Amino acid sequence: MLVARVIVDVMLKPEILDPQGRAVQGALGRLGLSGVTDVRQGKQFVIDIDGELDDARRAKLEQLASELLSNPVIEDYRMSVVSDDEAGA
């Protein structure tokens, strides 16, 4: 069975305030980690797909990464294929 694993990372755009990241930054400092200058919190989607990851499905993934998994008004996404038996790479 051909299986592809696609990772989509979604992060708030740099200019958008990230209050969660800021809270985590504060906690890291309180728990003894010095020198933390910034923390940004994002999301990671791990998508396993049966069968061949052909161009049409890649294009569909790109579309859904920008329309559903991320909101382009406030977020950027990065998509990568980490395993694809078909590619054999």
Add this chain to the structure above:
Amino acid sequence: MSARIGIVTFPGSLDDADAARAVSVAGGTPVALWHGDDDLKKVDAVVLPGGFSYGDYLRCGAIARFAPVMAQVIEAADGGMPVLGICNGFQILCETHLLPGALTRNDHLHFICRDQKLRIENTSSDWTRDFAPGQEIVIPLKNGEGGYVADETTLDRLEGEGRVIARYLDVNPNGSYRDIAGICNERGNVVGLMPHPEHAVEDLTGPSTDGVFFFASALTSLLAGADR
């Protein structure tokens, strides 16, 4: 017959019943719409109520945007039908890109629930025309992700075109850019508002009855439209 205003219930909607009651108090006929419906049951206007559609999973409003009924709402909104999104409904309207910008987590990270003072800054939209220019009102606000954000160009355009319909007064409760509590589209038929007018339509339960003006405005707009 009074105007029919549809209220969409998504899985996780909370304020659909109050929105329906507000429509009645204003003199309209509330019509229940279901997220899985493919038609709008011949309504004249639509309210997307507050709550936590689809549990706020992914992003607030992100999944509701793709509900079957939303395709109809988007088409109707493009055709000029009055559409009001309150709180989660505002988030859904931003996710559909019927309104610009987005709602993000409150800058102080806390869920907030308070009676909020607002200034009405646009009295030409379909949902605000019954207000007096600059009218100050108090209606409940309750949100965890109510911070309105957009890029500077978009904010400047909204301000320049008079599309900020309401602004927070006294305190900015959630970090919204430029104290923005609500906006409308270019045509003025689609309005998004973070505070909750549907909870302020009766003395018994609300901090005021200021909220009824939003729903009455839609009825006024529909009457004006019928005369055109």
